[in-house]
Amino acid sequence: MARSKGVSVGPTIDDIARHLGVHKSTVSRAMDPARRHLIGSALLHKVEAASRELGWRPNRAAAALSTGRSRTVGVLLPDITNPVFPPILRGIEDALDAEGYFALLANTARHDGGVAAAQMAVERMQAQRVEGFLVATALRDDAWLDSLRRSGARIVLVNRTNDRVDGEDRAQLPAVISDDALGMRLAVDHLVGLSHTRIAHLAGPPGYSTGQARRVGFEQALQAHRLKPAGIVDCAAYAIDAGDAAMVQLLAAKPRGRARAVDGAPAFTAVVAANDLIALGALQALQRAGLRVPQQISLIGHNDMPLLAQLSPPLTSVRIQHHEMGYRAARLLLEALRDVPGTASTVVLRPELVVRGSTAAAPR
Amino acid sequence: MARSKGVSVGPTIDDIARHLGVHKSTVSRAMDPARRHLIGSALLHKVEAASRELGWRPNRAAAALSTGRSRTVGVLLPDITNPVFPPILRGIEDALDAEGYFALLANTARHDGGVAAAQMAVERMQAQRVEGFLVATALRDDAWLDSLRRSGARIVLVNRTNDRVDGEDRAQLPAVISDDALGMRLAVDHLVGLSHTRIAHLAGPPGYSTGQARRVGFEQALQAHRLKPAGIVDCAAYAIDAGDAAMVQLLAAKPRGRARAVDGAPAFTAVVAANDLIALGALQALQRAGLRVPQQISLIGHNDMPLLAQLSPPLTSVRIQHHEMGYRAARLLLEALRDVPGTASTVVLRPELVVRGSTAAAPR
DNA sequence: TTGTAGGCGTTATCAA
DNA sequence: TTGATAACGCCTACAA
Numbered sequence: 001m002a003r004s005k006g007v008s009v010g011p012t013i014d015d016i017a018r019h020l021g022v023h024k025s026t027v028s029r030a031m032d033p034a035r036r037h038l039i040g041s042a043l044l045h046k047v048e049a050a051s052r053e054l055g056w057r058p059n060r061a062a063a064a065l066s067t068g069r070s071r072t073v074g075v076l077l078p079d080i081t082n083p084v085f086p087p088i089l090r091g092i093e094d095a096l097d098a099e100g101y102f103a104l105l106a107n108t109a110r111h112d113g114g115v116a117a118a119q120m121a122v123e124r125m126q127a128q129r130v131e132g133f134l135v136a137t138a139l140r141d142d143a144w145l146d147s148l149r150r151s152g153a154r155i156v157l158v159n160r161t162n163d164r165v166d167g168e169d170r171a172q173l174p175a176v177i178s179d180d181a182l183g184m185r186l187a188v189d190h191l192v193g194l195s196h197t198r199i200a201h202l203a204g205p206p207g208y209s210t211g212q213a214r215r216v217g218f219e220q221a222l223q224a225h226r227l228k229p230a231g232i233v234d235c236a237a238y239a240i241d242a243g244d245a246a247m248v249q250l251l252a253a254k255p256r257g258r259a260r261a262v263d264g265a266p267a268f269t270a271v272v273a274a275n276d277l278i279a280l281g282a283l284q285a286l287q288r289a290g291l292r293v294p295q296q297i298s299l300i301g302h303n304d305m306p307l308l309a310q311l312s313p314p315l316t317s318v319r320i321q322h323h324e325m326g327y328r329a330a331r332l333l334l335e336a337l338r339d340v341p342g343t344a345s346t347v348v349l350r351p352e353l354v355v356r357g358s359t360a361a362a363p364r
Numbered sequence: 365m366a367r368s369k370g371v372s373v374g375p376t377i378d379d380i381a382r383h384l385g386v387h388k389s390t391v392s393r394a395m396d397p398a399r400r401h402l403i404g405s406a407l408l409h410k411v412e413a414a415s416r417e418l419g420w421r422p423n424r425a426a427a428a429l430s431t432g433r434s435r436t437v438g439v440l441l442p443d444i445t446n447p448v449f450p451p452i453l454r455g456i457e458d459a460l461d462a463e464g465y466f467a468l469l470a471n472t473a474r475h476d477g478g479v480a481a482a483q484m485a486v487e488r489m490q491a492q493r494v495e496g497f498l499v500a501t502a503l504r505d506d507a508w509l510d511s512l513r514r515s516g517a518r519i520v521l522v523n524r525t526n527d528r529v530d531g532e533d534r535a536q537l538p539a540v541i542s543d544d545a546l547g548m549r550l551a552v553d554h555l556v557g558l559s560h561t562r563i564a565h566l567a568g569p570p571g572y573s574t575g576q577a578r579r580v581g582f583e584q585a586l587q588a589h590r591l592k593p594a595g596i597v598d599c600a601a602y603a604i605d606a607g608d609a610a611m612v613q614l615l616a617a618k619p620r621g622r623a624r625a626v627d628g629a630p631a632f633t634a635v636v637a638a639n640d641l642i643a644l645g646a647l648q649a650l651q652r653a654g655l656r657v658p659q660q661i662s663l664i665g666h667n668d669m670p671l672l673a674q675l676s677p678p679l680t681s682v683r684i685q686h687h688e689m690g691y692r693a694a695r696l697l698l699e700a701l702r703d704v705p706g707t708a709s710t711v712v713l714r715p716e717l718v719v720r721g722s723t724a725a726a727p728r
Numbered sequence: 729t730t731g732t733a734g735g736c737g738t739t740a741t742c743a744a
Numbered sequence: 745t746t747g748a749t750a751a752c753g754c755c756t757a758c759a760a
Contacts, residue, residue, distance in 0.1 A: 012753055023731050028755060040729060058491045061428035062753035065736045068373065070425060071492075081454050083670065086444045090471060093444075102468045102492060106461075107454060127422045128435075128466060240674075280674055306447065310604075310644055312676040376737055387747045392739065402745060426737035429752045 011054040019050050027051075031058065064129060071101050073333060074125035076118055077136040078109035082238075083305045084275075084322065085136065088158055091326025092134055099334055104130055108137050115144045122148060132333045134326075138162045138173075140209050146170055154336050158329040161209045161346070174336070176329040176347040180210060183318040184217030185224070186353040187272045187300045190316075192225050195362040196270040196298060200231035202246045202282055204238055204274035211235075214274045214302065230268035235278050243273060243281025251289055269297060269362045276301035276308060276317055283315075283358075294360035304354050314356035321349045375418040383414050391415075395422065428493060435465045437697060438489035440482055441500040442473035446602075447669045448639075448686065449500065452522060455690025456498060463698055468494055472501050479508045486512060496697045498690075502526045502537075504573050510534055518700050522693040525573045525710070538700070540693040540711040544574060547682040548581030549588070550717040551636045551664045554680075556589050560634040560662060560726040564595035566610045566646055568602055568638035575599075578638045578666065594632035599642050607637060607645025615653055633661060633726045640665035640672060640681055647679075647722075658724035668718050678720035685713045 013031065017024040022043065029035045030047040039047070050056075064070040075092060077085050089105070096103055106121030108114075118137060125133070132154030138145055140163045149155055149171065157175035164172035191199055201218045204211025215232065222229055233250045235242040251266055273279035279301030286297055293299050293313055301308065304319035328347050377395065381388040386407065393399045394411040403411070414420075428434040439456060441449050453469070460467055470485030472478075482501060489497070496518030502509055504527040513519055513535065521539035528536035555563055565582045568575025579596065586593055597614045599606040615630055637643035643665030650661055657663050657677055665672065668683035692711050 014753075024753090025732080025755080026730055028753095029730085032755090038729065043729085057487070059429070059753050060492045061425050061434055062736090063755075064425035065423070065429050065738085066753080066755045068736080079454070080444070080450045080457075083447070083450075086447075086450055089469075090443070090445050093469060093471060097470075100488065102488070104466045105453075105457060105469065107457060123421070124464065124466070128424045280671075283674075307644075307671045307675075310647075311671075311674055373736095378737075388737090389739080389748080390746055392737095393746085396739085404745065407745090423737050426752090427739075429754085430737080430739040432752080 011056045012059070013056070016047065016050050016054060016056055019054065020046055022047075068129070069131060070129040072104055072128060072130045073101060073330075074122065074130040074133045075103045075105050075136070076108050076121060076133060077105070079107050080105070081107075084159070084303055087322035088136060088326035091323040091328075092158075092330040093326075094323075095327045095330035095334065101334070103134070104128060118144060122153075126153075131337050132156070134158055134329055134333055135173075136160065138175075138209070139207050140212060141207070145173070149173060154333060156329045156333040156336065158325055159210070163209070172346070174332055174345055176325050176332060176349065177209070178320040178325065178351050179348045180213035180351075181217035181220060183302060183320070183351040183353075184214055184272065185221040186351065187302075187318055188218065188221035188225070190353055190355065190359065191270045191272070191298060191300070191362075192227070194270075194298065194359060195364075197227055197362070198230035198268045199227065199270045199272060200250055200268040201229060201233075202243060202250065202271060202273045202278050203232055203234045204278070205236065206234055211274055218272055235274065238275045238277055240277050240281040240284070243278030244285045245281070246278065247271070247282040247285035251285070266291070266297070270299070270359070271297060272300045272302075274302055276303045276305045276315065279315060279317070279358075280311075283311075294358050296363055298359040298362070300353075300359060308354075309356060313358045316356045316359040317354050318351045319354045320351050324349055375420045376423070377420070380411065380414050380418060380420055383418065384410055386411075432493070433495060434493040435463075436468055436492060436494045437465060437694075438486065438494040438497045439467045439469050439500070440472050440485060440497060441469070443471050444469070445471075448523070448667055451686035452500060452690035455687040455692075456522075456694040457690075458687075459691045459694035459698065465698070467498070468492060482508060486517075490517075495701050496520070498522055498693055498697055499537075500524065502539075502573070503571050504576060505571070509537070513537060518697060520693045520697040520700065522689055523574070527573070536710070538696055538709055540689050540696065540713065541573070542684040542689065542715050543712045544577035544715075545581035545584060547666060547684070547715040547717075548578055548636065549585040550715065551666075551682055552582065552585035552589070554717055554719065554723065555634045555636070555662060555664070555726075556591070558634075558662065558723060558725045559728075561591055562594035562632045563591065563634045563636060564614055564632040565593060565597075566607060566614065566635060566637045566642050567596055567598045568642070569600065570598055575638055582636055599638065602639045602641055604641050604645040604648070607642030608649045609645070610642065611635070611646040611649035615649070630655070630661070634663070634723070635661060636664045636666075638666055640667045640669045640679065643679060643681070643722075644675075647675075658722050660727055662723040662726070664723060673720060677722045680720045680723040681718050682715045683718045684715050688713055 013027040014024045017027045027047055030039045030044055104125050108118040134156055136158045138157045138160045142162050155173050157173050161175040161177050203215040206212055231250050231253055233246040235246045273282055279299055291297050301315050301317035304317040308315040308317055377391040378388045381391045391411055394403045394408055468489050472482040498520055500522045502521045502524045506526050519537050521537050525539040525541050567579040570576055595614050595617055597610040599610045637646055643663055655661050665679050665681035668681040672679040672681055
């Protein structure tokens with residue numbers, strides 16, 4: 001059982017076979033649930049007993065070499081430290097685990113925060129012979145992602161998606177995302193129900209599908225109420241600082257149409273932020289400006305990240321099904337790994353509004 | 365280049381060898397940094413060019429089968445969704461990545477929250493031929509961990525450690541942890557500097573090394589000031605609810621020694637919590653009881669998790685070097701994988717106190 | 729129902 | 745400095 005090469009080794013199916021006086025291919029079959037039925041039940045029990053007795057462990061490296069399937073997929077995300085991603089990853093792993101798969105993880109927002117890190121990660125993953133990729137780093141216009149797809153890799157996007165471009169060699173990849181239009185509608189409807197009519201938006205980076213979709217969703221939701229935005233400012237990133245800066249900019253902006261009130265009140269009574277971090281930054285800036293939330297300004301975030309309920313005021317937010325998103329994406333990939341190519345479905349999950357203390361009736 | 369078995373394949377070193385009219389073992393050597401020098405530089409360049417041209421990717425599954433080294437380690441943690449772990453994992457991956465390793469992750473607090481999940485995860489990881497384990501789930505008395513060690517697995521603990529028991533077959537495993545005694549000393553010294561003399565502790569679960577060490581550290585830190593605890597309550601878990609319940613219990617407790625003041629003020633003016641979630645629960649309970657933080661009660665957490673600065677009051681906390689902890693643990697494991705066995709070092713990292721708004725001078 | 733033979737892509741050992 | 749040969753452990757036709 002000790003070998004010349006390799007490091008710490010255990011028994012192999014050949015050891016079990018010798019132990020039982022049968023051939024190793026018989027043992028191999030006995031170990032495979034899909035072909036176990038070909039084995040006599042008496043022998044089957046003996047194989048199982050012997051395997052247990054000798055302490056056999058399958059060697060996936062050998063199986064992977066033989067079958068080309070490593071039972072491993074690559075997961076690309078910007079940074080696991082961003083609180084959006086842990087539940088997504090957890091969902092991914094729950095799905096993979098159920099099928100005996102593992103995830104190889106890469107934080108691509110490493111040093112340079114760009115394509116180079118993702119490229120290197122993918123190469124290493126391909127060396128490990130991952131069977132596919134779950135990508136949470138997609139940009140709307142992502143040349144790198146396109147080339148990965150053209151190389152034949154199986155890909156499912158999570159959380160963010162890419163743009164479809166007809167005519168070019170660009171396909172919309174299968175993705176699991178949240179219904180951002182619905183999310184914004186829930187937010188806006190809630191505010192309108194509280195008699196707000198002057199509602200502003202702090203938008204996410206326009207290069208991400210979430211930033212774009214939420215912005216468009218916001219505008220459409222307002223239109224449904226025959227309202228116009230009381231201001232929209234893009235944020236450079238999904239971060240507290242960016243939200244703070246954007247709010248400062250929003251407060252400085254000249255109100256369009258109706259004049260700003262004499263007491264210096266802003267042109268809006270409510271703000272919908274593209275995510276919670278932006279909302280936190282906005283909250284900071286509002287408080288610094290002496291504006292009270294929710295008495296003077298109502299504020300809504302997006303994602304419902306942990307601890308929002310502990311803030312003061314507790315932040316109203318659009319809750320996304322992060323865990324489910326990861327879970328479904330992984331399942332989609334696993335199915336794609338069995339089935340025929342094609343079947344590029346996109347799953348859209350329903351968000352819900354979690355009303356807390358940062359929203360209140362519009363001041364009059 | 366297309367093969368009969370396997371799935372999507374690329375060129376192999378044999379393809380390169382044929383392309384160049386050399387033997388594949390020559391190509392293999394050329395690809396190995398450690399043996400490259402044996403190759404003529406002219407040939408070396410040609411091999412590199414051909415490899416690039418044909419788009420060769422190493423097949424780690426094959427290498428793993430041959431060498432017994434998968435370039436993969438297993439990481440066991442309770443739940444990546446717990447905000448303590450993302451930075452630890454990030455540190456781990458940064459270290460592994462630098463050496464070309466990947467982590468296989470398992471959330472062991474899955475359904476039953478216990479040994480069974482960890483056991484299954486370890487088996488699957490061993491099937492994948494991980495070279496070692498990074499374990500963030502250690503209990504002080506962990507029979508399962510002992511058996512894993514006895515099976516010959518390379519293990520490094522992170523964040524929590526196990527108890528040494530002389531005489532029995534139990535060794536203290538190499539670990540990277542935070543200096544909890546120092547952390548508590550920083551907290552207590554800060555409070556004493558603010559004239560607090562009646563300081564209570566909400567302790568972590570006594571089955572975890574962190575719960576135990578912080579509790580002992582708290583008592584020692586008080587002793588150094590010739591003070592006695594104004595109450596200690598164990599929490600059932602590191603969770604908001606548990607902290608809330610423990611604080612309720614603490615408030616209900618009869619003050620020992622000096623009588624409780626007539627106005628119903630508690631027997632303490634400051635509380636050190638074993639972690640931030642417990643502190644948040646405590647804050648909740650205090651506010652419900654009509655006690656103001658920090659005016660009446662000062663409160664300190666532990667871990668300095670994200671968003672503490674956004675709370676009101678912003679929570680003072682003992683900051684742990686989570687990223688560094690993961691990074692060092694992974695490096696320790698990688699070194700153990702090369703070197704001789706033994707060398708069971710333990711690394712203790714320095715925490716620091718982050719003073720925010722939840723601590724103030726003791727009321728008089 | 730079981731056995732035989734060969735291959736998966738790489739590394740290691742010996743020879744040349 | 746390069747080549748030849750044999751593992752590594754498992755899987756899969758195909759044969760019996």
